[in-house]
Amino acid sequence: MSGGRCRWLWNEAVHQQKTGRKPTFGKLSKMLTEARGRNAWLRAGSQVAQQQMLRTYGTALDHSFKVKGRGRPAVKKLKVALPSLEYTTRGPAIKNNRLCLPGKVTIPVVWSRALPSEPTSVRVYRDSLGYWYASFVVRRDQAAVPGADLPGIGVDWGVKTTATTTNPAFDLPHLGHRKRCAAELAKAQRKMARRRRAKGHAPSKGYQASKRQAARIVKKAARQNTHDARVWAKNVVERHHLIAVEDFKPNFLARTTMARKAADNAIGAAKRELIERGTRAGRKVVLVPPAYTTMTCSGCGERANLRLGLGVRIFECTACGYTADRDLNAARTILATAERDRASADDVRHQIASFRGGSGAVRAGNPGHGPGGKPPDSSGIVK
Numbered sequence: 302m303s304g305g306r307c308r309w310l311w312n313e314a315v316h317q318q319k320t321g322r323k324p325t326f327g328k329l330s331k332m333l334t335e336a337r338g339r340n341a342w343l344r345a346g347s348q349v350a351q352q353q354m355l356r357t358y359g360t361a362l363d364h365s366f367k368v369k370g371r372g373r374p375a376v377k378k379l380k381v382a383l384p385s386l387e388y389t390t391r392g393p394a395i396k397n398n399r400l401c402l403p404g405k406v407t408i409p410v411v412w413s414r415a416l417p418s419e420p421t422s423v424r425v426y427r428d429s430l431g432y433w434y435a436s437f438v439v440r441r442d443q444a445a446v447p448g449a450d451l452p453g454i455g456v457d458w459g460v461k462t463t464a465t466t467t468n469p470a471f472d473l474p475h476l477g478h479r480k481r482c483a484a485e486l487a488k489a490q491r492k493m494a495r496r497r498r499a500k501g502h503a504p505s506k507g508y509q510a511s512k513r514q515a516a517r518i519v520k521k522a523a524r525q526n527t528h529d530a531r532v533w534a535k536n537v538v539e540r541h542h543l544i545a546v547e548d549f550k551p552n553f554l555a556r557t558t559m560a561r562k563a564a565d566n567a568i569g570a571a572k573r574e575l576i577e578r579g580t581r582a583g584r585k586v587v588l589v590p591p592a593y594t595t596m597t598c599s600g601c602g603e604r605a606n607l608r609l610g611l612g613v614r615i616f617e618c619t620a621c622g623y624t625a626d627r628d629l630n631a632a633r634t635i636l637a638t639a640e641r642d643r644a645s646a647d648d649v650r651h652q653i654a655s656f657r658g659g660s661g662a663v664r665a666g667n668p669g670h671g672p673g674g675k676p677p678d679s680s681g682i683v684k
Contacts, residue, residue, distance in 0.1 A: 304384030306346040307354040308377045310336070314358045315376050326359040347403040353387040353422075385426040393423045400425075400435055410435060417441040429516045446539065446582040453543030455636030456575070457594070457628050458551070460559050463566045464533070465628035467636050471540075473533045478525040479565040482518050489515040526567040527574075534575040538582050545639030546575060547631070548588040587639035598623050599633035 310333065317324040317332070324332075333351055337344045343351075358374055365373045386402075394401040395416075400408045402425070420437040427433050455467045464473035489511055496508040504512075537544065549572070554563035579586040595616070596605040600623035609616065609627060616630040617623075625633075 304386060305379075306343055307351055307386060308379070308382060308384075309343075310351055310354060311358055311374075312376050314355060315374055318362065318373065324359070324362070326356055329355040329359060347386075347388070349388055349391050349403060350386045353389055357387060383427050383429065385424060387422065387424040389422050390420075393420070395420075408433075408435075428520070430513060430520055443581075449540055449542040449584070451541050453545065453636055453640060454537060454541045455545040455632040455634070455639070456537075457547050457632040457635060458549040458568045458572065459628050460554075460562050460566060462628060463568060463571060465626075465632050466537075467629070467632045469629075471533075471537055473529070473571060475562075475566055476525075476529060477565055478522040478529075479519075479561075482522050486515060486518045489518060522565075523567075526565075527570060530567065530571040530574045531578075533571065534578045537575060538578045538584055541584065543585045543587070543636075543639060544575065544579050545587050545589055545636045546572065547591050547594065547635050549591050589635045589638045594631040594634045594638075595627055597634045599625070599630050599637060602637075 313332070313336070314324050314329055317328075330352065333348075333355060337348070337351075361374045388402065395410075396407075398410060398412070400410050400423070402408070408425075416437060416439050418440045420439050422438045424436045425433065426436070451468075453467075454471060457465045459465055461475060462472060463475050466472055492511040493508060493515060496505060496511055498504060498508065549568065551563055551566075551568045554560060557563075576586055576588075593604055595609055596607075598604070598616070598618035598621065600618060601621040603618060603620040605619070614627055616625055616627045623630075
């Protein structure tokens with residue numbers, strides 16, 4: 302029920318936003334006080350969780366104004382939004398391996414690892430399978446990272462191979478976890494279709510069970526992709542001082558015939574994991590725009606006159622005669638662009654004509670300070 306109260310407050314804040322008034326945290330807190338005074342059912346919920354939810358909404362709204370192209374917070378629908386509660390240090394407590402929440406709620410916790418310090422906040426949420434998780438925010442010391450024994454590596458994203466690098470030993474192949482689960486998922490979805498009741502009738506227990514079974518199959522494939530990306534990123538970060546990453550955004554692939562295979566590759570998750578691990582380890586991570594990387598020769602820097610079709614898997618340079626796999630050539634071009642430190646003065650992304658001249662690379666998560674002497678943001682990525 303507490304999740305329903307927080308969702309109601311979130312939707313009220315969205316309504317205030319749609320009326321043309323920017324709801325700051327102070328205005329939202331005043332609105333919460335008035336609403337709790339009028340409604341007894343709202344007072345029955347935890348005020349700490351409700352205030353934290355409004356603070357999260359204010360942060361998301363401010364971030365949407367700062368980041369171009371990011372959508373404003375939207376209404377949370379009951380059938381779509383999963384319940385989530387966030388508590389600060391005033392709310393939760395840990396006693397005898399049990400999580401104690403406001404309202405005399407105690408939950409036994411299966412710990413995945415020991416907490417390195419006292420938590421400052423906790424978020425309790427439920428996933429699509431109905432399992433509940435508690436995510437703690439703690440302080441921890443920076444782990445010592447071994448020195449890199451290799452100078453640099455370039456990473457090019459693709460569909461046939463998820464990540465092609467300048468060193469074939471560090472390639473991330475397309476493992477096809479979702480494809481292996483396709484037949485089992487189709488069987489579970491057919492069972493859902495047979496047990497689905499007419500519109501207006503409550504779903505049966507058999508339908509809900511088959512729905513959870515289908516969700517469990519999808520979740521298993523997603524976890525396998527996440528595990529493979531973490532193991533691969535850890536191996537790359539530990540061995541290389543410079544990591545040049547193609548700043549590839551795979552969203553457009555969802556509108557092509559390669560949508561299913563692109564989703565199975567999970568390029569976005571692998572890219573995000575590599576950047577985050579490189580940032581925490583203090584490696585030099587450079588984002589290189591993908592424009593013309595496939596058309597540029599990594600040997601002489603000459604750019605081809607025509608774009609290479611997806612069916613052409615071998616790159617041949619007409620200037621110097623260099624021949625290589627197109628993805629390998631692109632990875633070497635990306636690394637060469639990063640090694641020449643072609644970052645602009647204000648770290649704004651640019652399209653590159655070739656790595657021989659013109660700016661293009663963008664530093665991401667470099668140690669020290671960002672543009673203008675400012676430190677990087679909390680994510681460690683210099684905008």
